[in-house]
Amino acid sequence: MGRTSGLGSELKVRVKIFGAPSLALERKELTIELTENATTEDLLKSLPVKDKDYLYVVRAGIRLDSGAKINDGDEILIVPPIAGG
Amino acid sequence: MIEPITVDVEKTKWVGKSIPRKDGRGKVTGETKFFSDMTLPNMLYAKVARSKYPHANIRRVNIEKAKEVPGVVTALTHKDVPGLNGFGILLPDQPVLCFDKVRYLGDAIAVVAAESLEAATKAVEAVEVEYEPLPVVTDPIEAMKPDAPKIHEKGNILRHATVGVGNIDRAFREAAIIVENTYRTGRQMHMYLETEAGIATLDEEGRLVLYSGGQSPYRDQMQISRALGIKPEEIRVISTPVGGAFGGKEENTVQIHLAMLALKTKRPVKMVWTREESGVTGMKRHPMIVTMKTAADQHGKITANQVRIVADTGAYASLGPTVLDVAVENSCGPYRIPNVDIDAYSVYTNNGVAGAFRGFGAPQVNFAIESNIDIIAEKLGLDRLEIRKANVVREGDVGLFGYKILGSVGIYETLQRAERSNLWKNRDAYKSKTSSPWSRRGIAVTTAVKGFGFGALPDFAAASIQITPTGKFVVGISCPEIGQGGITAYSQIAAEALNCDISDIYLASADSDLSPDSGTSSSSMGLVRGGNAILTAAPKMREILFATASKIIGEPRADLVLGQSLISSEHDPKKLVTYVDIAQYLHSKGEETKVVAGFEVPRVDKPVEGSLEIPHLSYMYATAIALVEVDTFTGGTKVLQFYLSPDSGRIINPQSYTGQCEGAIVQGLGFALTEETQIENGQIRTNNFTTYIIPTICDVPEIQVEPVETHDMFTPLGAKGLGEIGIVPVGSVVANAIYDATGARLFTLPATPERVHQAIKEKEGTSRDKSKS
Numbered sequence: 026m027g028r029t030s031g032l033g034s035e036l037k038v039r040v041k042i043f044g045a046p047s048l049a050l051e052r053k054e055l056t057i058e059l060t061e062n063a064t065t066e067d068l069l070k071s072l073p074v075k076d077k078d079y080l081y082v083v084r085a086g087i088r089l090d091s092g093a094k095i096n097d098g099d100e101i102l103i104v105p106p107i108a109g110g
Numbered sequence: 111m112i113e114p115i116t117v118d119v120e121k122t123k124w125v126g127k128s129i130p131r132k133d134g135r136g137k138v139t140g141e142t143k144f145f146s147d148m149t150l151p152n153m154l155y156a157k158v159a160r161s162k163y164p165h166a167n168i169r170r171v172n173i174e175k176a177k178e179v180p181g182v183v184t185a186l187t188h189k190d191v192p193g194l195n196g197f198g199i200l201l202p203d204q205p206v207l208c209f210d211k212v213r214y215l216g217d218a219i220a221v222v223a224a225e226s227l228e229a230a231t232k233a234v235e236a237v238e239v240e241y242e243p244l245p246v247v248t249d250p251i252e253a254m255k256p257d258a259p260k261i262h263e264k265g266n267i268l269r270h271a272t273v274g275v276g277n278i279d280r281a282f283r284e285a286a287i288i289v290e291n292t293y294r295t296g297r298q299m300h301m302y303l304e305t306e307a308g309i310a311t312l313d314e315e316g317r318l319v320l321y322s323g324g325q326s327p328y329r330d331q332m333q334i335s336r337a338l339g340i341k342p343e344e345i346r347v348i349s350t351p352v353g354g355a356f357g358g359k360e361e362n363t364v365q366i367h368l369a370m371l372a373l374k375t376k377r378p379v380k381m382v383w384t385r386e387e388s389g390v391t392g393m394k395r396h397p398m399i400v401t402m403k404t405a406a407d408q409h410g411k412i413t414a415n416q417v418r419i420v421a422d423t424g425a426y427a428s429l430g431p432t433v434l435d436v437a438v439e440n441s442c443g444p445y446r447i448p449n450v451d452i453d454a455y456s457v458y459t460n461n462g463v464a465g466a467f468r469g470f471g472a473p474q475v476n477f478a479i480e481s482n483i484d485i486i487a488e489k490l491g492l493d494r495l496e497i498r499k500a501n502v503v504r505e506g507d508v509g510l511f512g513y514k515i516l517g518s519v520g521i522y523e524t525l526q527r528a529e530r531s532n533l534w535k536n537r538d539a540y541k542s543k544t545s546s547p548w549s550r551r552g553i554a555v556t557t558a559v560k561g562f563g564f565g566a567l568p569d570f571a572a573a574s575i576q577i578t579p580t581g582k583f584v585v586g587i588s589c590p591e592i593g594q595g596g597i598t599a600y601s602q603i604a605a606e607a608l609n610c611d612i613s614d615i616y617l618a619s620a621d622s623d624l625s626p627d628s629g630t631s632s633s634s635m636g637l638v639r640g641g642n643a644i645l646t647a648a649p650k651m652r653e654i655l656f657a658t659a660s661k662i663i664g665e666p667r668a669d670l671v672l673g674q675s676l677i678s679s680e681h682d683p684k685k686l687v688t689y690v691d692i693a694q695y696l697h698s699k700g701e702e703t704k705v706v707a708g709f710e711v712p713r714v715d716k717p718v719e720g721s722l723e724i725p726h727l728s729y730m731y732a733t734a735i736a737l738v739e740v741d742t743f744t745g746g747t748k749v750l751q752f753y754l755s756p757d758s759g760r761i762i763n764p765q766s767y768t769g770q771c772e773g774a775i776v777q778g779l780g781f782a783l784t785e786e787t788q789i790e791n792g793q794i795r796t797n798n799f800t801t802y803i804i805p806t807i808c809d810v811p812e813i814q815v816e817p818v819e820t821h822d823m824f825t826p827l828g829a830k831g832l833g834e835i836g837i838v839p840v841g842s843v844v845a846n847a848i849y850d851a852t853g854a855r856l857f858t859l860p861a862t863p864e865r866v867h868q869a870i871k872e873k874e875g876t877s878r879d880k881s882k883s
Binding site for chain 1: 328568569643
């Protein structure tokens with residue numbers, strides 16, 4: 026799982042996945058490696074989940090834009106949009 | 111990491127004070143313009159062609175005649191949906207525009223945009239649809255049978271949840287008393303003042319802008335983007351002000367249709383559902399059939415509860431799966447019950463669509479558990495309030511499903527407060543007076559619980575704060591103002607955290623371009639989400655203020671102190687800079703003036719087996735007392751007095767707090783006494799105020815709200831949710847008070863005059879039979 030290019034330094038990111046995407050992956054938490062300057066799009070590309078355009082990438086309570094940079098050591102939530110009561 | 115600000119609620123200037131609602135004057139005087147009031151130049155009017163059958167295959171759709179109606183600019187069908195032809199927050203199983211079949215009367219088949227509303231109305235009437243009617247499924251119990259006509263290909267059961275704890279069989283064997291009954295509740299409509307409405311337009315760069323009263327601009331943005339196949343950031347959604355929502359505007363209503371029409375015509379397009387359309391098409395509260403078998407020992411200690419729930423979710427999923435979870439979670443009330451066996455279904459029928467509604471599954475099951483508790487108390491000769499005191503959860507208890515309740519627990523204290531209330535202490539005196547010889551009065555007390563937020567589901571909220579060139583602050587929060595007082599409460603919290611006057615706070619509210627994603631105004635959680643996000647962002651803004659002040663004053667950061675809209679030297683108070691000075695410095699130097707921060711709502715790592723969002727870590731609680739008078743000739747019931755003691759944590763604005771409770775109680779009276787959407791063979795008979803009866807000002811009793819303030823650990827303010835808890839006990843307390851008045855037990859809500867009259871007749875019949883024997 027994850028993506029390593031062999032070029033530049035690597036980022037380790039802890040990813041927690043909720044809802045339907047976690048069912049597809051059959052796991053709810055994983056650590057992935059990304060190359061330096063990776064963005065949320067790179068992160069989503071590295072996950073074999075569907076409907077990536079509609080998943081929220083959340084760090085420290087903030088939903089990240091599609092081009093936002095991922096940092097080494099980040100804890101990221103992958104969340105399908107949820108509402109309810 | 112910068113820690114959130116913790117507000118000392120004992121020493122606040124704004125938090126905890128009855129600050130007048132910032133949006134109050136405009137709403138009371140009618141000056142506030144809702145989206146249904148709005149017009150734009152060159153605007154078109156949109157209407158939806160809806161299904162005339164509750165269940166049918168579609169053979170053919172022809173929109174040619176609709177297009178020929180003078181004034182019509184465009185007409186669209188399913189072929190024009192560029193992305194996913196489906197919506198639904200949890201499960202997108204509802205077509206944007208139907209193509210193969212319709213599953214309820216309001217299903218959308220085509221949309222038109224025209225130069226006038228009259229032309230649009232004529233055009234939808236000209237849409238030709240060839241149907242092949244299918245058997246209509248209206249009874250959820252029948253719908254569950256294997257040979258029932260299938261509404262969806264996968265079958266009629268949307269969700270089946272089972273939760274078990276302890277040994278239910280042994281508990282029933284050892285019980286001193288077992289009570290088993292089946293309860294039914296009605297299909298309540300939201301009946302907001304403003305029906306579902308909005309305008310979509312393109313800005314000068316051709317980007318889609320949607321003005322629509324929803325409960326989360328970002329959730330609406332996602333659903334539009336999915337249906338239109340465009341990136342979310344290509345859509346701007348503005349969702350405030352909203353003329354009432356109560357859960358009914360959490361789901362997509364007008365948004366996707368408007369977006370399609372605006373993109374097609376390149377002109378502004380407006381759609382406002384008529385009241386009848388809202389009645390037929392809009393969300394409803396799930397009617398539930400709850401069979402509950404409750405056991406207790408001889409002292410009234412509840413030892414077991416077996417619950418069977420069938421929820422009628424109508425034609426599509428919407429939020430049905432999570433409504434069912436909340437019903438499961440609340441079906442044992444706020445009580446310590448060691449043995450529990452819950453089996454619950456959410457079932458598709460052709461009865462409209464049920465979804466989120468204030469209380470979210472809790473009022474329905476509360477009616478069942480609170481009725482069974484009263485029956486047990488009576489059979490054991492126990493006081494109705496004492497039996498509840500003996501069974502409610504306390505601070506630090508392990509909750510129903512084996513999880514320790516981490517939030518504050520004030521339910522016992524609300525019962526104590528209720529016990530000391532004038533209404534309860536003098537109940538015999540209150541009951542002794544009646545307005546006619548054939549009227550009877552009764553009083554009851556019931557309790558309520560409901561989690562706030564999404565429980566075990568992930569939830570997060572962000573806020574932005576920007577200092578303006580004039581030293582004021584713009585706070586970005588995307589939770590819409592739906593009437594709950596959010597704008598004022600957020601301003602109070604921001605003013606407190608930034609030590610400025612509340613008039614210096616402006617809200618950039620519910621605009622996907624101006625406010626970060628703060629989640630939804632739902633699940634009684636808007637204040638906690640937005641308020642916590644502000645308290646997380648405020649320290650970052652303070653850091654900017656102090657760093658800038660340090661540069662201007664020329665003293666180290668550590669030697670500076672925060673004053674009212676200024677920062678000064680600790681040693682020489684005359685050396686100071688105001689927020690205006692700081693703002694001018696920042697803007698003149700082109701330095702950062704805006705911060706964004708967010709927080710994740712705490713949750714359990716793993717939900718209860720078989721559930722989606724159970725458990726919540728923290729809960730709202732309440733105790734309610736109602737005094738009713740029943741006309742025994744007609745069965746008409748009037749609620750004369752209502753007392754509510756809620757535990758919603760710390761109070762941010764006492765005036766808004768009371769208003770929220772009063773609103774919830776009155777809406778609950780509709781659920782308890784009158785409101786029931788009548789559907790016969792899929793046809794809705796009650797789609798306007800003439801046939802669907804909501805409480806008026808004449809029905810509003812004398813209301814007393816007496817809060818118990820606890821401090822919840824999940825927020826620096828200690829505030830919990832509030833919006834829903836007031837409605838949860840209303841049905842049960844009114845039904846139990848009717849029993850206290852007449853001896854007639856209601857097993858179905860609403861307690862309409864016909865049902866009360868029938869129950870009295872049956873009870874009198876039973877009494878006569880007993881006296882004969």
